[in-house]
Amino acid sequence: MSHPYRSQPPRAFWKKTVSHRHPMDVGDWYSPRILFEGKSIATAGSCFAQHIGRALRGSGFDYIDAEPAPKGLPPEAHMDFGYGMYSARYGNVYTSRQLLQLLRRAQGRFTPAETAWPHRGGVVDPLRPTIEAEPFASVAELEMLRRDHLARVLDMFERAEVFVFTLGLTEAWLSAADGTAFPLCPGTAGGTFDPARHRFRNLSAAEVRADMDAFLTELRALNPSVEVFLTVSPVPLMATATQAQVAVASSYSKSVLRAVAGELCDAHDFVDYFPSYEIITQPFMQGYFFEPDRREVSPHGVAHVMKTFFAAQGGAPMPAAPAPPEPELSEAERAERVKCDEELLAVFGEGEP
Amino acid sequence: MKILITGDSHTGALSQGLAQVRDGLPGGIDIVVKPLGGGHILPTPFFRDAGTYAQIVDPDYRRNFHRLPPHAINADMIALSAPLWPMRVMHQMVWPRHSIDAAIPGGQPISRAVFRRLVMEDQGQVLALCALLQRVGMPVLAVSPPVMFRDHATLRQMAPEHVRAMFDGYRAIMLEELAARHIPVLDVPPDCVDADGFMRPEYRHENPEDEHHANAAFGALMIRQLAALAPSLLARAH
Numbered sequence: 001m002s003h004p005y006r007s008q009p010p011r012a013f014w015k016k017t018v019s020h021r022h023p024m025d026v027g028d029w030y031s032p033r034i035l036f037e038g039k040s041i042a043t044a045g046s047c048f049a050q051h052i053g054r055a056l057r058g059s060g061f062d063y064i065d066a067e068p069a070p071k072g073l074p075p076e077a078h079m080d081f082g083y084g085m086y087s088a089r090y091g092n093v094y095t096s097r098q099l100l101q102l103l104r105r106a107q108g109r110f111t112p113a114e115t116a117w118p119h120r121g122g123v124v125d126p127l128r129p130t131i132e133a134e135p136f137a138s139v140a141e142l143e144m145l146r147r148d149h150l151a152r153v154l155d156m157f158e159r160a161e162v163f164v165f166t167l168g169l170t171e172a173w174l175s176a177a178d179g180t181a182f183p184l185c186p187g188t189a190g191g192t193f194d195p196a197r198h199r200f201r202n203l204s205a206a207e208v209r210a211d212m213d214a215f216l217t218e219l220r221a222l223n224p225s226v227e228v229f230l231t232v233s234p235v236p237l238m239a240t241a242t243q244a245q246v247a248v249a250s251s252y253s254k255s256v257l258r259a260v261a262g263e264l265c266d267a268h269d270f271v272d273y274f275p276s277y278e279i280i281t282q283p284f285m286q287g288y289f290f291e292p293d294r295r296e297v298s299p300h301g302v303a304h305v306m307k308t309f310f311a312a313q314g315g316a317p318m319p320a321a322p323a324p325p326e327p328e329l330s331e332a333e334r335a336e337r338v339k340c341d342e343e344l345l346a347v348f349g350e351g352e353p
Numbered sequence: 354m355k356i357l358i359t360g361d362s363h364t365g366a367l368s369q370g371l372a373q374v375r376d377g378l379p380g381g382i383d384i385v386v387k388p389l390g391g392g393h394i395l396p397t398p399f400f401r402d403a404g405t406y407a408q409i410v411d412p413d414y415r416r417n418f419h420r421l422p423p424h425a426i427n428a429d430m431i432a433l434s435a436p437l438w439p440m441r442v443m444h445q446m447v448w449p450r451h452s453i454d455a456a457i458p459g460g461q462p463i464s465r466a467v468f469r470r471l472v473m474e475d476q477g478q479v480l481a482l483c484a485l486l487q488r489v490g491m492p493v494l495a496v497s498p499p500v501m502f503r504d505h506a507t508l509r510q511m512a513p514e515h516v517r518a519m520f521d522g523y524r525a526i527m528l529e530e531l532a533a534r535h536i537p538v539l540d541v542p543p544d545c546v547d548a549d550g551f552m553r554p555e556y557r558h559e560n561p562e563d564e565h566h567a568n569a570a571f572g573a574l575m576i577r578q579l580a581a582l583a584p585s586l587l588a589r590a591h
Binding site for chain 1: 387388391417441454455461462470506507558565566
């Protein structure tokens with residue numbers, strides 16, 4: 001007797017894919033719809049997206065760094081100043097609302113009413129309050145850096161051929177005045193929480209879908225050939241502002257995000273979904289990929305996710321980082337060194353110990 | 354009192370200046386100038402903390418010193434020409450068109466905090482050397498090189514106000530760091546700079562292509578000043 005399941009591949013069946021297999025041997029997680037090879041890639045999202053960006057950068061993909069660190073800043077300090085986290089210094093973009101507003105801000109179509117939050121004697125940008133370890137010295141400095149940042153974000157959106165976005169949260173803190181979605185609750189890393197000005201919103205599936213639809217439409221209007229690669233962060237909420245227990249609230253958040261990612265993938269042939277969320281959180285993984293706090297994903301987990309990704313997309317999973325090349329000297333630096341050597345030689349001749 | 358001046362290539366002008374004014378130095382003041390070497394090595398780990406002295410490990414610098422304080426020169430104070438020369442960071446900033454305080458066309462501004470970090474990366478080894486010398490009881494003094502001459506190459510790449518903001522910003526950060534460490538500074542005399550804060554051309558190096566070193570006349574001024582202030586500088590360094 002014929003029925004649709006007869007023509008399904010083995011990966012469609014739990015028994016053939018999961019049962020009696022070691023969790024690490026479970027395969028067929030992902031068949032790429034969009035290919036990364038030879039394309040310029042930009043990343044944004046919640047913290048798990050940082051792992052993806054790092055792996056792509058280290059594996060020979062054409063990764064966009066629209067806001068690079070200055071040459072003399074040592075690599076170990078890049079993260080302290082928000083460099084290299086993502087393709088530009090926007091910090092974590094946790095929600096669909098933040099992402100949509102980021103694009104609109106970069107295009108000059110949305111300007112939040114709250115422009116600077118006082119913090120520890122300086123000011124921070126409400127839309128990236130922890131982008132640097134210390135607050136900016138003045139509003140003028142903050143605004144100058146923000147203008148440059150948003151110009152670079154626009155450039156990134158315009159030239160990305162694949163935009164990778166990791167959906168992280170549904171819980172958002174919004175401005176009551178204009179709906180600005182803050183990445184962090186006002187008062188936690190700058191500013192002052194004011195219930196009259198700030199409101200909590202746990203985005204529904206319909207709201208996330210509407211945000212993402214608007215984002216995709218507006219992004220494709222700017223960059224018609226860009227493809228979008230979605231993942232859902234497997235990292236549970238650190239805290240919830242709802243009345244639910246935190247694990248229950250996490251489950252809501254991730255379920256919404258996962259469902260919307262699936263809908264978007266079904267609705268648009270330029271959208272792909274990569275199941276990093278499932279690889280980490282499936283019950284048969286027994287929490288193996290979480291750190292002892294049962295929240296952070298371990299390096300093993302990240303490596304396993306990226307191995308799965310690279311197996312499908314090509315590229316090498318996290319090769320050993322080559323020794324950093326000697327920074328190139330400009331002609332002027334070279335000339336200056338020569339002048340210094342000449343000066344020392346002319347005045348002191350050959351030195352003796 | 355014996356003062357050893359050492360450090361980068363700006364010791365050249367100081368050495369030439371010393372030759373001009375040595376005979377007129379106040380009695381009891383003896384000054385020796387001997388460089389470490391090129392300033393581009395200063396941000397690298399050029400020395401090792403050997404407990405009671407700094408063992409110089411960079412091969413270029415070892416041509417001049419094996420250790421600081423040196424055995425051969427029984428100095429009462431070491432004057433370093435090293436902590437106040439911003440050009441290594443300036444090059445990192447100007448050629449890729451980075452700026453502070455204001456954006457420039459085609460450039461990328463960075464925050465004051467990032468800039469401070471660049472300065473501290475540049476001077477971390479020098480400040481560590483100062484700390485070591487202080488710890489072993491050797492008074493340390495910072496001798497300023499000249500400030501910018503008007504024809505410095507960086508000024509052709511970017512508007513002077515942007516270049517100066519970084520140059521002056523670097524010096525301000527380092528002056529603050531030195532003050533916090535109780536390291537006195539022998540700074541450029543006000544008479545050496547014009548109304549806009551650039552070095553007067555009469556102190557420019559005699560080589561027309563060298564727009565960053567000063568000449569013997571500047572060196573002589575600095576040496577005279579050092580000799581005159583030596584007792585009070587030593588007291589402050591203690």
